[in-house]
């Protein structure tokens with residue numbers, strides 16, 4: 001059956017902004033200036049403003065944002081970084097890429113974010129940083145994590161790849177730690193038409209270091225102050241992101257309205273609905289419910305033309321790629337339970353009320369079976 005409601009609908013969004021997007025792309029091609037330049041700078045300035053940060057540095061992807069941030073902070077071989085295993089693998093890969101060791105701590109059973117007490121128990125003399133992920137767009141408990149980082153003199157770095165525009169105690173993600181890493185992967189809340197990412201920070205030294213590292217460590221064309229990388233933000237993507245950023249606040253409002261409506265329509269059903277911390281205003285990258293009958297519900301939704309997803313079915317500590325770290329099933333019980341029971345419902349700003357009601361009715365039919 002053709003999908004009646006996809007998990008995300010990037011085409012529907014393009015239709016609403018097509019003339020401006022097409023003009024932005026055309027303009028970059030007409031100027032044949034494809035590398036760096038004013039579009040990247042404009043986007044960086046606008047995104048820094050959006051996040052209320054002093055600096056934003058555009059890079060090639062969210063993964064590059066994480067890796068270059070860790071490098072800029074001097075994290076490397078012999079160091080440990082405490083993070084969540086309930087995330088996309090790039091969070092841990094960036095830690096591995098700089099030669100450090102990811103140490104996975106369990107998550108909170110309500111928000112699915114890194115638990116500060118579990119993080120504290122995972123600290124060793126080698127720990128240099130804590131890397132919480134604002135999973136599904138809800139900020140991690142940044143008060144508890146910032147206090148923990150301060151007590152132990154650790155860096156606090158945000159993986160904000162899913163949380164553009166979310167707030168914690170009224171403050172935007174992006175300024176809640178030493179630096180924050182964003183992804184503009186097409187399906188993210190602010191999505192490019194290819195790969196892109198950015199780091200925001202109020203620390204001028206970190207920003208300067210990342211802008212050197214992303215562009216071969218160069219100050220001028222052929223003078224290289226340090227050994228860097230080819231991880232610049234693509235100019236076409238920057239031009240597209242400049243157009244889309246103007247709509248982000250409104251798109252986030254639409255996500256918040258749809259999320260509240262899901263919670264209202266699904267109240268009282270035999271499923272676990274998302275919990276929102278009173279200090280958080282999530283950006284609702286995903287609306288995630290939980291049920292022990294997850295796989296059956298997923299199949300039922302699929303059979304009825306609904307594109308639900310699972311984020312993420314295998315936690316990082318149980319991934320074959322991380323077998324070398326020696327974790328076993330049972331080491332992170334909350335993470336493992338959430339991975340077995342979580343299900344992401346369709347959610348995107350252009351979703352209609354009728355589409356949402358169809359998703360809700362289809363879930364209710366399954367639960368009443």
Ligand SMILES: *Cc1c(COP(=O)(O)O)cnc(C)c1O
Nearest residue numbers: 061062063088090091161183185
């Ligand atoms: C998407 C994502 C990344 C990686 O971003 P890319 O732009 O795909 O490299 C990192 N962390 C989290 C939590 C993500 O969701």
